[in-house]
Amino acid sequence: MGFPMPVFSVSDPADPRVAAYTSIREKDLTSGHGGRFIVEGKVTLETLLTRLRFAVESLFLAESRLEPLKGLLSKVPAGVPVYTAPQDVMDQVAGFPMHRGVLACGLKGNIPQPGEFLAKDEPRSGPLLLLSDISNHDNTGACFRNAAAFGAGGILLDERCCDPLYRKAIRVSSGASLFLPYAQGGTGLDMVNAVLSAGYTVWAMTPRAEAAPMQSLPVPDKLAILLGAEGPGLPDDIIAAATPVRIPMSGGFDSINVATAGAIALAHVFGEKQG
Structure with missing residues (x-):
C-alpha cells in the first residue's frame, strides 16, 4: 500500500501491544497507566497529529480505514507504531462496535496547576x-x-x-x-x-x-x-x-x-x- 510508516497487524484481541485500547468505554486512562488518554475518530486524530501538543504513543485502526487515512498517516511522528486489525477484532478490543475505526493513544504529560x-x-x-x-x-x-x-x-x-x-x-x-x-x-x-x-x-x-x-x-x-x-x-x-x-x-x-x-x-x- 506504500504507507509512510510501518503498520503492524493485530489478529488476537489479547495482544499486549493494544492493551491500552482494551474496554475503553469503561475506563479512564488519564489518572493511571502512565497518564495515557484515548482519542477516537478522524477529526480528533487529525488535531492530535497536527497540533502536536501531546506526545502520541500509538495508533490503532480498523483495516478498512488505512487507505482512506493514508494522507493523514503521513503526519504520524517517526517511531510511533500504527496497529491495524479486522473490524471484529478491533471491536473486541475496544469493548463495543468501533464504527469510526480510528483510535490513538496519547500521553498526558505534566498538566500545570x-x-x-x-x-x-x-x-x-x-x-x-x-x-x-x-x-x-x-x-x-x-x-x-x-x-x-x-x-x-x-x-x-x-x-x-x-x-x-x-x-x-x-x-x-x-x-x-x-x-x-x-x-x-x-x-x-x-x-x-x-x-x-x-x-x-x-x-x-x-x-x-x-x-x-x-x-x-x-x-x-x-x-x-x-x-x-x-x-x-x-x-x-x-x-x-x-x-x-x-x-x-x-x-x-x-x-x-x-x-x-x-x-x-x-x-x-x-x-x-x-x-
Missing part, C-alpha cells in the same frame, strides 16, 4: 473560562469547544472537575481539549483567588436575582468567566469572592445547561471585543 498556568509570562488575547465541580464529561467537552469557538485564552479547572482528556470529553470538544491551554488542580476557591491575584475580574455565573445582568456590565480587559455544577451551582464562598453575574431569562425559568451558559457568556464577550 492553575497557579503555575497564571505565572507563565504568555500573552492571552481572550478571557479565561473557569470550571468548578463540573463532573459531566459531555459538559466539560462542550465547554472546551465553546471556549475555542469564542476565543478564550485558556481554561482552568479545579480538582473536582472531570478530566478533559477523557475519551468522551475529547470527542464532544471536537478536539479542542487537545490544543486549548488548560490547567487543573486545587479547590474552586483557590482557583478563583489565584485568578484574582493575577489581576483578572471574575464573573461568577449564577441565576441569583441579585446578580448583575451580564449585558449591564462593561467587559474588563482581563476577564475570567466562572461556571459551577448544574443543580447546586457555585457555592456561596466562591460567589462572594467574585462578581455575581446572571444571564437574563424569561419569567419562571432561571436555569440552562452549564455549557450553554458558558457559550452565551463567551459569545457576549467575544462580540463586545469584536465591536
Whole structure:
C-alpha cells in the first residue's frame, strides 16, 4: 500500500501491544497507566497529529480505514507504531462496535496547576473560562469547544472537575481539549483567588436575582468567566469572592445547561471585543 510508516497487524484481541485500547468505554486512562488518554475518530486524530501538543504513543485502526487515512498517516511522528486489525477484532478490543475505526493513544504529560498556568509570562488575547465541580464529561467537552469557538485564552479547572482528556470529553470538544491551554488542580476557591491575584475580574455565573445582568456590565480587559455544577451551582464562598453575574431569562425559568451558559457568556464577550 506504500504507507509512510510501518503498520503492524493485530489478529488476537489479547495482544499486549493494544492493551491500552482494551474496554475503553469503561475506563479512564488519564489518572493511571502512565497518564495515557484515548482519542477516537478522524477529526480528533487529525488535531492530535497536527497540533502536536501531546506526545502520541500509538495508533490503532480498523483495516478498512488505512487507505482512506493514508494522507493523514503521513503526519504520524517517526517511531510511533500504527496497529491495524479486522473490524471484529478491533471491536473486541475496544469493548463495543468501533464504527469510526480510528483510535490513538496519547500521553498526558505534566498538566500545570492553575497557579503555575497564571505565572507563565504568555500573552492571552481572550478571557479565561473557569470550571468548578463540573463532573459531566459531555459538559466539560462542550465547554472546551465553546471556549475555542469564542476565543478564550485558556481554561482552568479545579480538582473536582472531570478530566478533559477523557475519551468522551475529547470527542464532544471536537478536539479542542487537545490544543486549548488548560490547567487543573486545587479547590474552586483557590482557583478563583489565584485568578484574582493575577489581576483578572471574575464573573461568577449564577441565576441569583441579585446578580448583575451580564449585558449591564462593561467587559474588563482581563476577564475570567466562572461556571459551577448544574443543580447546586457555585457555592456561596466562591460567589462572594467574585462578581455575581446572571444571564437574563424569561419569567419562571432561571436555569440552562452549564455549557450553554458558558457559550452565551463567551459569545457576549467575544462580540463586545469584536465591536
